[in-house]
Amino acid sequence: MLPKFSSRAFLAPMAGVSDPALRLQCKKMGAGLVVTEFTSIHSIVAKESQLKERMKTIQEFIEFSDEERPLSIQLFGSDLTALEKAAKIVEPYFDIIDYNMGCPAPHITQQMAGGALLQEVNLTQQIFSTLVNAVKKPVTLKIRSGVTDASKFLFRDIAEIAEDEGIQMITLHPRTVSQGYSGNADWNLIKELKEISGIPIVGNGDITTPEDAKNMIDDTNCDYVMIGRGAMGNPFLFEQINDYLKTNSYNEYSFKDRLDSFFDYLHLTNQYTIKFAHIKGQAMRFTKGMKGGSKLRSKITLSKNIEELEKIMNDGYASS
Numbered sequence: 001m002l003p004k005f006s007s008r009a010f011l012a013p014m015a016g017v018s019d020p021a022l023r024l025q026c027k028k029m030g031a032g033l034v035v036t037e038f039t040s041i042h043s044i045v046a047k048e049s050q051l052k053e054r055m056k057t058i059q060e061f062i063e064f065s066d067e068e069r070p071l072s073i074q075l076f077g078s079d080l081t082a083l084e085k086a087a088k089i090v091e092p093y094f095d096i097i098d099y100n101m102g103c104p105a106p107h108i109t110q111q112m113a114g115g116a117l118l119q120e121v122n123l124t125q126q127i128f129s130t131l132v133n134a135v136k137k138p139v140t141l142k143i144r145s146g147v148t149d150a151s152k153f154l155f156r157d158i159a160e161i162a163e164d165e166g167i168q169m170i171t172l173h174p175r176t177v178s179q180g181y182s183g184n185a186d187w188n189l190i191k192e193l194k195e196i197s198g199i200p201i202v203g204n205g206d207i208t209t210p211e212d213a214k215n216m217i218d219d220t221n222c223d224y225v226m227i228g229r230g231a232m233g234n235p236f237l238f239e240q241i242n243d244y245l246k247t248n249s250y251n252e253y254s255f256k257d258r259l260d261s262f263f264d265y266l267h268l269t270n271q272y273t274i275k276f277a278h279i280k281g282q283a284m285r286f287t288k289g290m291k292g293g294s295k296l297r298s299k300i301t302l303s304k305n306i307e308e309l310e311k312i313m314n315d316g317y318a319s320s
């Protein structure tokens with residue numbers, strides 16, 4: 001059974017962005033569910049045996065905290081033996097196991113993973129059945145609508161197979177794999193998926209404001225919404241969506257507030273081994289759209305350590 005979610009707005013998995021500190025921050029700001037970035041089933045299997053020798057668990061490889069719960073881990077890769085092993089390895093630590101069938105990156109699709117699987121009906125069915133039988137925790141799925149414009153309705157068959165095999169929730173990002181991030185997400189496809197499905201549907205794609213989230217729910221009748229790029233450097237969005245859905249109004253936040261929230265993020269990174277280059281990337285995102293932001297970002301790029309970065313952000317704060 002799926003856990004109870006405290007809100008209808010979820011944080012999307014984002015490789016290179018959704019680190020454990022950012023996830024925790026979004027959770028504290030009202031995200032109903034947070035999902036790890038996608039993780040290779042082969043790397044989980046390989047890491048686990050190395051970690052076991054050192055009496056460590058997979059938590060050393062995929063860092064998280066209990067405060068993030070309910071927490072979902074996203075897996076990718078289609079080798080059924082590795083899939084079963086990886087699912088069993090991560091099961092004790094996570095509340096939901098999510099499967100990636102949307103990633104458009106060529107280095108993923110070329111290894112018959114991510115979005116490429118949408119056109120592999122038989123393999124897909126085996127993947128779902130392997131996962132659902134391997135673990136007792138709920139298994140969910142994240143898909144794009146299809147591979148090319150000509151196959152943009154592949155999600156219909158995949159969703160049916162998923163439901164038959166016991167997948168408990170589906171997130172749809174209604175762009176095709178070949179579309180990448182161009183054009184708009186076609187929310188009509190989320191509406192259609194909701195109409196044909198008997199399991200909860202998470203709508204995803206192009207939500208950047210509380211109004212967008214409400215419109216998606218109103219237009220498609222989806223059960224939950226998932227936000228990726230709109231939440232980058234902007235964890236306030238979850239609180240705003242929750243308030244807007246409840247009361248039709250929400251607090252506005254200034255860029256000063258956003259800079260403040262970068263320091264909250266920074267504080268949370270202390271408990272994890274997050275690389276400095278990655279933290280710099282987050283600093284860039286927290287300054288996006290800010291007056292004087294591009295100047296600030298060129299300084300951020302040059303910073304060599306946390307102290308320098310803090311100073312740059314503090315100066316930015318003083319002059320904003």
Ligand SMILES: Cc1cc2nc3c(=O)[nH]c(=O)nc-3n(C[C@H](O)[C@H](O)[C@H](O)COP(=O)(O)O)c2cc1C
Binds near residue numbers: 036037038
């Ligand atoms: C930098 C980045 C990394 C992403 N990594 C993942 C990932 O690991 N797994 C996944 O399912 N989707 C991934 N996505 C896709 C997002 O989860 C989401 O489906 C997509 O960005 C559309 O939502 P948005 O318009 O709210 O950003 C990624 C997107 C971005 C921008």
